Amino acid sequence: MALSVAVTGSTGLVGGALALALGSAGHRVVRVVRGATAPAGDSAVRWDPDFGTIEASRLDGVDAVVHLSGESIARGRWTEAKKQRIRSSRVRSTIFLADTLARLPRPPRALVAASATGYYGSRGDQLLREESVSGTGFLADVCREWEAATAPAAHRGVRVVHLRTGVVLTPAGGALRTLLWPFRLGLGGPVGPGTQWMSWISIDDLCGAILHALTTESLAGPVNAVAPAPVTNREFATTLGRVLGRPAFLRLPAFAVHLLLGEMADELLLASTRAVPARLEATGFAFGDPALEGALRRLLSR
Ligand SMILES: NC(=O)c1ccc[n+]([C@@H]2O[C@H](COP(=O)([O-])OP(=O)(O)OC[C@H]3O[C@@H](n4cnc5c(N)ncnc54)[C@H](OP(=O)(O)O)[C@@H]3O)[C@@H](O)[C@H]2O)c1
Structure with a gap:
């Protein structure tokens, strides 16, 4: 059945791909855009979450909402002002x-709302399923508050899914695009100890998981949007090097990455998060990119 789906953050990395995927699957996309990014003459719904304004009546009767908007976590140093923007x-x-x-x-x-595997904090080798407790740190705090913030919709009886998303892999942007040039130059390698776990998902599987969450009535609450095979940072570097046909032995020591990026390095690059997609698998979601090497080869056409 074709759905009408309102999407916030549709100009972003995930939102752009999702809008295309929803359209290809025959659904109607209603973009919810902030004034600054609203194209003139567009049929989009305008909102300004900072000032608390929205063309609410135009959302009446949509079948579902996907909420992806938020200040970038990975771009820009985490100053106190930036952290405040990330949170608020x-x-x-x-x-x-x-x-x-x-x-x-x-x-x-x-309502399918973005969250992140940052919810779990840094947890060594522990396998993290949706029922695992939250961790400590800035991102874990933000994710807990972010998930709790959907309560008004849940109280009204809306089925709310929190997508605890891992690192999204696409050559169009985000982590993979940032890593491509140093790896292509042969300057790639593990970051810090390299033993820290990284939970990742291909952009196509993430869009598929969102569609699955929209149409699977039994899914509610947290859902780990991660591939079934998380990798260590070292394994990621070795695999990306192999796929690109480049050496990937240059380790970036933890102190250097901390010096370069500050707290962001500790929480995004040095944290160990080994999340598994227990709820997606239990509800029959089939991953197109279950393993890293195949995912990278497909995404990078190698
Ligand atoms: N990419 C990843 O690896 C990853 C991993 C885990 C979780 N996530 C989460 O998934 C969501 C989508 O990720 P993404 O990579 O697509 O993010 P993105 O490319 O940074 O896009 C986010 C969108 O949010 C809106 N936005 C930007 N700054 C904002 C601000 N200060 N206040 C309100 N809205 C703002 C913008 O859309 P408009 O201008 O159209 O409003 C922007 O296009 C995010 O919430 C992110 O935290 C992403």
Whole structure:
């Protein structure tokens, strides 16, 4: 059945790919855009989550909402001001959106809201399923508040799914695009000890997982959006080097990456998060890119 799906953050890395995937699957996409990014004459719904304004009536009767917006976590040093923007652009926008949806005469049936594997913090070799407790650190705090912020919609009876997303792999942007040039120059390698786990997902599987969450009535609450085979940082570097046909032995020591990126390095690059997609698998989601090497070869056409 074709759905009408409102999407926030549709100009972003995930949102752009998702809008295309939803369109190809025959669904109608209603972009929810901030004033600054709204193309003139577009049929998009305008909102300003900072000022608490939204064309709410135009969301009435949509079947579902996918909420992806938020200040970039990976771009820019984590100053106190940046951390404040990361937190408030997620928590305040989610409370505002969830409250808006809860007040609609005909609220959507489902709200699929982004969260991140940062929820679990740095946990060594532990396998992290959705029922695992949250960890410590800035991102874990943000993710807990971000997930809790959907409460107004859940109280209204909207089925809410929190997508605890791992590192999204696409050559179009994000982590993989950043790593491509040093690896192509033969300057790639593990970061820090290299034993830290990294949970990843291909962009196509993430879009598929969102579609799965939209249409699987039994799914609610946290869902790990990660491939079934997380890798260590060293394994990631070795695999990317092999796929590109380049050496990948140059280790970036932890102190250097910390010096370069500060707290962000500790939480994004040196943290160990070994999440597995227990709920996606239990509800029959079939991964197109279950293993890293195949995913990288397909994404990079190698
Ligand atoms: N990419 C990853 O590896 C990854 C991993 C885990 C979790 N996630 C989460 O998944 C979501 C989508 O990720 P993404 O990679 O597509 O992010 P992205 O490329 O940075 O896009 C996020 C979108 O959010 C909106 N936005 C940007 N700054 C904002 C601000 N200060 N306040 C409110 N909205 C703002 C923008 O859309 P508009 O201008 O159209 O509003 C932007 O296109 C994010 O919440 C991210 O934290 C991503």
